[in-house]
Amino acid sequence: MTRQERRRQTEERILGAARALFAEVGYERATIRGVAAAAGVDPALVMQYFGAKDELFRRAIHAPGEQPLEIAPERLADLLLEAIRFKLGETDDGSLALFRSMLTHPDAAEHFRTATARQVREFATGIPRPDGELRASLLVAISMGLTIARELLRLEPLQEATPEQIVDLLRPAFQSLSASG
Amino acid sequence: MTRQERRRQTEERILGAARALFAEVGYERATIRGVAAAAGVDPALVMQYFGAKDELFRRAIHAPGEQPLEIAPERLADLLLEAIRFKLGETDDGSLALFRSMLTHPDAAEHFRTATARQVREFATGIPRPDGELRASLLVAISMGLTIARELLRLEPLQEATPEQIVDLLRPAFQSLSASG
DNA sequence: GTCTATAAGCAGATAGAC
DNA sequence: GTCTATCTGCTTATAGAC
Incomplete structure (x- = not known):
């Protein structure tokens, strides 16, 4: 193993x-x-590699690459529900780190705001209505609230429920919000 | 004005x-x-009055008294929506302080968990179903996500919308979750 | 009763020995 | 290249002067 490989490891x-x-x-x-x-x-090695705590955090929350979803209207609700079902219970630490800190660390808040704004615009293309962006924002806010409540705050009824149960209960809500007409 | 009054002020x-x-x-x-x-x-006066930072925070998040709602089934959704409509835009600093810190300060997290558990049990009485507590938890998680997104993260589409707009869009979602049969 | 001065602890960051 | 030792700054909290 070369030095470079060891270092990378x-x-x-x-x-x-x-x-x-x-x-x-x-x-x-x-x-x-x-x-x-x-x-x-x-500890000094961490500084050597990453320079500063800010930089370490920036690297830590940089997700391994979220590919944008192709959105067919009428499908948005199901796509979102599927994404939620998949994420619940196995949300990656990078995302959790961002969620955990976004209310108290300005950099994290800013990162989340820009990432969310992009996601909202994306979702909104699947909701061809005048208030499409508002509806998309609500969908994002609901998903975020769910993740925070379950993964970070560990509210009991939510943590004990299966992802399928949760998704089933949310389906009507998501369909009404993403209804295209 | 007596010394006691001045001190209290x-x-x-x-x-x-x-x-x-x-x-x-x-x-x-x-x-x-x-x-x-x-x-x-x-600064020393703050310590003199409150003893420690923890105590100051504890006093700060102690809400002025939230009276429990009387819950008639079939009315839960409307009651919640009305509460949201009222709170949006004028959430008190005590609640915001709790929300802001609950992901990073263990005491705040614990306070929120117990307060939420009580609220969930309360709401669940209005949803006479086997999964009533899960449904109530989802309603709480959604409300929380909405407040965080709008008041703390200040996501643009949510901040620009009126409380009425938001409540109208959420109505079907809340009704489906709180449906009693 | 209110403020000055300071103690004690822990953080991030740096310089230099090995 | 990795670690030891230390610097600087900021915090809560306290002791005591006025």
Whole structure:
């Protein structure tokens, strides 16, 4: 194994530890020292690799690549529900880190706002109505609320329910919001 | 004006400043110094009155008293929508402070969980079904997501819309979730 | 009663030894 | 290349002067 490979490997380990810790306690309470300890490396090494805590966080929340959905109107509700069903229970740490910190860390809030704005515009193309963007925003807000309540706050009834149960109950709500006519 | 009155008045001013600051930046980033500056008093005075930062936060999020709703089944959806319509745009700083910090401050998370559990049980009495608690949880999660998205993250389409517009769009969703049979 | 001064602790970041 | 030691800054909290 070359030096470059080794370096890349430890960098990935640090990034994974950072993602997990940011997801668990948020930006403020997560410390470089804590990340280093979780990754089994020296705190100075983390700084060496990532330069600053901000940069580490930026890298941690950078999702592995969310490909935009092709949206056929009349299908939007089902697509969203399917995405929710898939994500519930196995949301990646990068997304959770972003959710966890977005209310208290300005950079995280900004990142979420721009990512959401793009998603809203995308969804809105599937809702050809004057208030399409508002409807899309509501769909996003509902999905976000659900993830926060279940994965971050761990509200009991939501955590015990299966993704299928939840999706079934939400279907009428999503259909009414994404109805194209 | 007696000493006691004066003291009570400054205490209220500090508490108001604390509520506003906690609501704006969350528990971690809000400092005693910042609260004191906003209230126009000495930082040491804040400590004198409230003892510790935790206690100040505890007092700040203690809502002025939310009376439990009497729930007639078949009316739950309308009651909730009315509550949302009323709250949107004028959510009190105490609630916002709690929302802002609940993802990153363990005490706030715990407070929210217990308050929510009570609310869920309450709503569930209006949904006489085996999955009543799950449905009630979804209603709470949706309301929470909406408040967070609009008041805290300030997502544009949601902030520009009127409460009436939002409530109208959500009505079918709430009715399907709270349908009693 | 109110404020000044300071203690004590922990954070991120840096310089330099090995 | 990796780690030790340290610097600087900020926080809560306290002790004591006025």
